[in-house]
Amino acid sequence: MPTADFFASLGLFTRRGFLDPDTCARLRAEVKHAPANPSTVRADARSYEVDRSTRSTAWAQVADEAVELVEARLASVLPEVAQQYDLPLTGVQRLQFLVYEQGDFFKPHRDRAEGDDEASFSRARAVAAVIFLNGEGDPTAGEAYRGGELTLYGLFDRSDGEGEGLGFPLEAEEGLLITFPADVLHEVRLVEEGKRYTVVTWFVT
Secondary structure, eight states: OOOHHHHHHTTOOEETTSSOHHHHHHHHHHHHHSOEEEOOEEEETTEEEOOTTTEEOEEEOOOHHHHHHHHHHHHHHHHHHHHHHTOOOOEEOOOEEEEEOTTOEEEEEOSOOOSTTSOHHHHHEEEEEEEESSEESOGGGSSEEEEOOEEEEOOSOOTTSOGGGOEEEOOOOTTOEEEEETTSOEEEOOEEEEOEEEEEEEEEO
């Protein structure tokens, strides 16, 4: 399975060890003890709703201190991300601390919607960011999970037009940050075992 280095070779900004193991453990504990709500998906240009047939995951409402810690780390790499994608990025949107349990998934989708009738926060999304608070492995041996691969599509242009259908799953690891343009088609495949903890946000222009 492709590692972060593969995606970096394609021009995506990645950072291994973006969060150290102790910080990841602390944030996982925050998520475990925080109240959580089902995550929503776009219903139309102006509204979002819970649709577990499309997106099955929970959004934990962690303490402000946890949010501020991750926001500060993201602010520290914002200039590098802006340079990587040649975009005038100004900050990040509200962080989502997500937990995918066994059987959870998120079908293929894009994070940015175009058009004047779309919500302003969706149009402002320029670069998606995913931070892994745990990695793939044997759930019986620790805080790991099986399945749940973040899979990106359309990273290669092909003359036959089939490039959009080629999906590359990321080999996740604890503390990893990966970013990609917010209009890239992607999915989270079914979690087969264990729990998958991530922080998701979007750099905006």
